[in-house]
Amino acid sequence: MSSAPFARLLLSAAILTSVAACGGDTSTSTTTSTATTETTAATPEATAPAAAPATETAAAPAAGVTLASLTGDATKGEQVFAQCKTCHVAEEGVNRVGPSLWGIVGRQAGSVPNFKYSPANKNSGYTWTEEQLFTYLEAPQKVMPGTYMAFAGLKKPQDRADIIAFLKTKA
Numbered sequence: 001m002s003s004a005p006f007a008r009l010l011l012s013a014a015i016l017t018s019v020a021a022c023g024g025d026t027s028t029s030t031t032t033s034t035a036t037t038e039t040t041a042a043t044p045e046a047t048a049p050a051a052a053p054a055t056e057t058a059a060a061p062a063a064g065v066t067l068a069s070l071t072g073d074a075t076k077g078e079q080v081f082a083q084c085k086t087c088h089v090a091e092e093g094v095n096r097v098g099p100s101l102w103g104i105v106g107r108q109a110g111s112v113p114n115f116k117y118s119p120a121n122k123n124s125g126y127t128w129t130e131e132q133l134f135t136y137l138e139a140p141q142k143v144m145p146g147t148y149m150a151f152a153g154l155k156k157p158q159d160r161a162d163i164i165a166f167l168k169t170k171a
Helices: 004-021 026-042 044-064 074-081 130-138 157-168
Strands: none
Touching: 074 157, 130 157
């Protein structure tokens, strides 16, 4: 029970950081965070439902961001790629839980030899263009329902642009 105030403080800080990173108005976020804290304090069951609207509000400013509006940084992308290394490598011919990402940009989805893809991936008809990767990496399960990729996604558009810049160097 004593960790609940700390958890609410962390949630509020995360929301503020997300909004600030997206160029949003932090005064709106502060109001949302305060409302979330008050709601969460009222009943433990309110924690999950109260957190969802705050996250949606924080993500709203990034909704119109496109890959074309960003400049990817391969060095930063390599740092972001550290999250992916549990399942993927960017070395040719090396598969892990996920397929090798060597040469992913411009490659047909589901085409790495000797890798067992989900039917959703194998039959998607996707070609992994930079734009397709940008969209997919935000929410893989939403873009390709049925994919085996369990990763929740990279919510920050700049992280996605950076990781794509890094992957382009791996071909």
